[in-house]
Amino acid sequence: MFEISPAEWTAILLSLRVAVIATLVATPFGIALAWLLARHEFWGKSILDALVHLPLVLPPVVTGYLLLLTFGRRGLVGAWLADNLGIVFAFRWTGAALACGVMSFPLLVRPIRLSIEAIDRRLEQASSTLGAAPWQVFATVTLPLALPGILAGMVLGFAKAIGEFGATITFVSNIPGETQTISSAIYSLIQTPDGDTAAARLVLISIVIAMGALIASEWFARRATKRLHGN
Amino acid sequence: MLRVDVSKQLGEFSLEAAFESQGRVTGLFGASGAGKSSLINMIAGLLRPDRGVIALDGDTLDDTAAGIHVPPHRRRIGYVFQDARLFPHLDVRQNLDYGRRMNRLAVDSSQHKRITDLLDIGQLLDRRPGQLSGGERQRVALGRALLSKPRLLLMDEPLGSLDEGRKVEILPYLVRLRDEGIPMVYVSHDAAELRQLATQIVMLKNGRVTALGGVKVLT
Numbered sequence: 001m002f003e004i005s006p007a008e009w010t011a012i013l014l015s016l017r018v019a020v021i022a023t024l025v026a027t028p029f030g031i032a033l034a035w036l037l038a039r040h041e042f043w044g045k046s047i048l049d050a051l052v053h054l055p056l057v058l059p060p061v062v063t064g065y066l067l068l069l070t071f072g073r074r075g076l077v078g079a080w081l082a083d084n085l086g087i088v089f090a091f092r093w094t095g096a097a098l099a100c101g102v103m104s105f106p107l108l109v110r111p112i113r114l115s116i117e118a119i120d121r122r123l124e125q126a127s128s129t130l131g132a133a134p135w136q137v138f139a140t141v142t143l144p145l146a147l148p149g150i151l152a153g154m155v156l157g158f159a160k161a162i163g164e165f166g167a168t169i170t171f172v173s174n175i176p177g178e179t180q181t182i183s184s185a186i187y188s189l190i191q192t193p194d195g196d197t198a199a200a201r202l203v204l205i206s207i208v209i210a211m212g213a214l215i216a217s218e219w220f221a222r223r224a225t226k227r228l229h230g231n
Numbered sequence: 232m233l234r235v236d237v238s239k240q241l242g243e244f245s246l247e248a249a250f251e252s253q254g255r256v257t258g259l260f261g262a263s264g265a266g267k268s269s270l271i272n273m274i275a276g277l278l279r280p281d282r283g284v285i286a287l288d289g290d291t292l293d294d295t296a297a298g299i300h301v302p303p304h305r306r307r308i309g310y311v312f313q314d315a316r317l318f319p320h321l322d323v324r325q326n327l328d329y330g331r332r333m334n335r336l337a338v339d340s341s342q343h344k345r346i347t348d349l350l351d352i353g354q355l356l357d358r359r360p361g362q363l364s365g366g367e368r369q370r371v372a373l374g375r376a377l378l379s380k381p382r383l384l385l386m387d388e389p390l391g392s393l394d395e396g397r398k399v400e401i402l403p404y405l406v407r408l409r410d411e412g413i414p415m416v417y418v419s420h421d422a423a424e425l426r427q428l429a430t431q432i433v434m435l436k437n438g439r440v441t442a443l444g445g446v447k448v449l450t
Contacts, residue, residue, distance in 0.1 A: 122316055125277050128303040129310040130330035130379045136304075140333075144320045 004205075008198060010177050011185035012205060018093060018181055019161035022101035023154055026108055030153060034112035035142070056106040060166025067099055067171040095172035096179045100161035103168075108157035115149020116142065148224035155217035159210055182206050233257065233383065233416070237273055237283030237293070246270065246438040252416075254431030256409050259418045260449065261435035267418045270435070271385050274416060275310050276303035287383055304333070309381030313388040315372040317360035323371050324356040330379020343378065349411075350374050350404055366397040370404060377413070384408075384415045390424065402427065422449045 004012075036042075037049060055063050071078040071089045081087040089095035119142060127137045143150075165183040172179040174188060186202045189195030236249040246266040259267045272278040274285060276292065279300055285293040287308070292301045309330075317326050327347070331338070347353040350370045360368060369389055376384060389405070390398045405428055409415065419425050425432065426446050434442035434449075442448045 120316075122312070122314070123318060125303070126310070126312060126316040127318070127329070127333075129275055129277070129306075129308065129385075130375065131304050131307070131334040132329075133304050133333075136333055140329075141318060 002201070004201060005198065007176060008185065008202060011180050011182050011202070014093060014096075014177070014179075015162050015181040015183075016209075018096045018100055019158050022097045022104065022161045023108070023158045025097070026101040026105055026157060027150070027154055030105065030108040030112055030157070031143075031146075031150060034109050034116055034153075035138070037109075038113045038116040052109055053106045055103050055167075060103065060164070061170050063103060064099060064167035064170025067095075067102065067167065071095065071098060071171075089172070091172050091175060091179060093172075093178055096168050096181060099167040099171045100164045103164045104157040104160035107160050108153040111149045111153040111156065112146060113149075115146040115152075118149075119145045148221050151220040151224060152217055155213050155220070159213050162209060162213075163206065232288060233274070233414070234284065234286045235270070235274065237270075237280035237285060239269060239273065239278070239281050241269060244438060248433075248435065248438070248440050250433045250440055250443055252431050252433070254429070255412065256415045256417055256429045256431070258425040258429030258432045258446075259416060259435060260420070260422065260425055260432055262420055264437075265435040266438040267420075267435055268387055271310075271387050271416060271418050274383075275308055275385055276301060276306050307334075307380070307382050309376030309379055309384045311369075311372050311376050311384065311386045311389045313391045315360075315368040315392075317363075317368055317371060317375070319360050321360075322356070323352065323358050323360070323363070326360070326371060326375050327352075327356075327378055329375060334379060336380060342380075346374050346377050349407055364397075365393050366400045369393065369397075369401055373404065373408070377408075382414070384413055385418075386415060387418045388420070389417075390419075390421075398424075425449060 033052060037045065068090070069075050071081070073079065073082065073088070073090045078089060081089070087094070089098050123145070124137050124141050127141045128134075132140060162181075163183060164181075165187065168179065168181060169184050169187070174180050174184040180188070182202050182205065186199050186206075189199035189202065233252045235251075238245070238247040244266070246269050248266065248270055259270060261267050269278060273280050273293070280293055280295060282295050283293065284291065284295075291297070291299055292306055293299060318329065321329065327343070347356070350373055352367070352370050352374055355363065355367055355371065360371070363371065373389070390401055393401065402424070409428055417425065417428055426449060429446055432442070432444060432446055432448050433440060
């Protein structure tokens with residue numbers, strides 16, 4: 001029961017790699033967008049807000065299909081990226097990371113936005129009277145004070161990314177060693193006659209990873225909050 | 232010399248104030264709601280006047296007719312807020328050093344020592360703002376503003392959030408500071424406080440300047 005086969009290892013490591021890369025790449029975009037939504041009024045803000053949340057409410061298959069249309073080999077963006085930069089998403093693990101990043105983006109942005117909204121703007125004013133240019137205010141006051149929210153968003157995004165299934169399998173299929181994550185491996189296993197034990201193993205492993213992520217986020221959040229409250 | 236001639240509409244409230252000050256400590260006196268904080272925020276650059284001019288030592292900071300508005304971080308005007316506003320994620324030492332870092336000034340340890348001695352905050356350097364009393368917090372905020380080497384120091388009711396005992400504790404430090412010679416604009420609704428500190432008074436009422444002159448206008 002507890003012998004993990006090489007094929008299962010491959011799926012586990014791939015899942016981790018996909019989720020880690022998706023989270024790390026999405027985080028800077030998430031912070032920028034959260035800041036924009038929290039601190040600025042502009043035309044089309046509610047449309048942008050809705051767009052960010054879209055992957056949360058659309059059926060994952062639809063998101064996956066839209067990704068395929070856009071970032072596939074013949075897709076508008078996908079063709080350009082392949083021809084000019086040599087970046088290919090279709091049926092690659094990078095495509096799985098893109099799908100996971102897009103699907104987890106709303107969950108990443110939300111806690112960051114809330115934590116930026118909660119920052120006392122008077123601290124940012126104090127910083128500017130001490131000579132900090134707007135980017136310095138952001139880097140030395142806003143960003144460190146938003147840290148608990150950023151960490152919470154990253155963990156939530158990571159948890160969503162590692163469990164993503166629908167959009168990933170639609171966009172990059174289910175290729176062992178390239179795009180087969182834990183979720184799609186479990187899906188394949190429960191459709192094969194003697195796959196039950198292996199499926200159960202992967203289910204256990206995904207529970208362990210999810211629990212680990214939650215405990216880690218609690219720990220980070222508590223530490224960061226303590227730091228911020230000045231004690 | 233500080234020259235202010237501004238107007239600003241804030242909802243129902245209209246502020247229209249003009250004064251010039253040569254004094255080392257200009258006291259802005261008035262009841263709450265008289266427009267003192269809005270005025271001081273305009274001098275700091277945190278609030279933009281609808282119309283008018285603000286100039287410091289011949290340097291134009293705001294001139295709406297000419298489209299000039301120098302942002303707060305380029306004014307070199309220190310600001311001590313009523314609620315201290317220390318950065319909670321930094322310890323006292325880092326709070327004090329903040330302005331120097333942002334302005335990329337060289338480390339000046341003699342200045343640092345002089346100000347920590349003046350304000351008696353040398354023993355607090357490793358503490359976090361959350362571990363300070365109200366009076367200590369206000370002294371650190373004073374030190375933080377001074378160490379950014381401002382050419383003018385704004386103080387918005389720096390004793391306002393303190394009880395009587397604490398006020399008595401801080402006031403001597405403010406007197407010492409005045410005697411250091413750094414020009415200040417000091418906002419207060421407490422005539423007794425201003426009598427001790429100010430060299431010139433600007434009296435505000437309902438957004439208008441009602442009296443200008445020495446501390447005797449406070450009677």
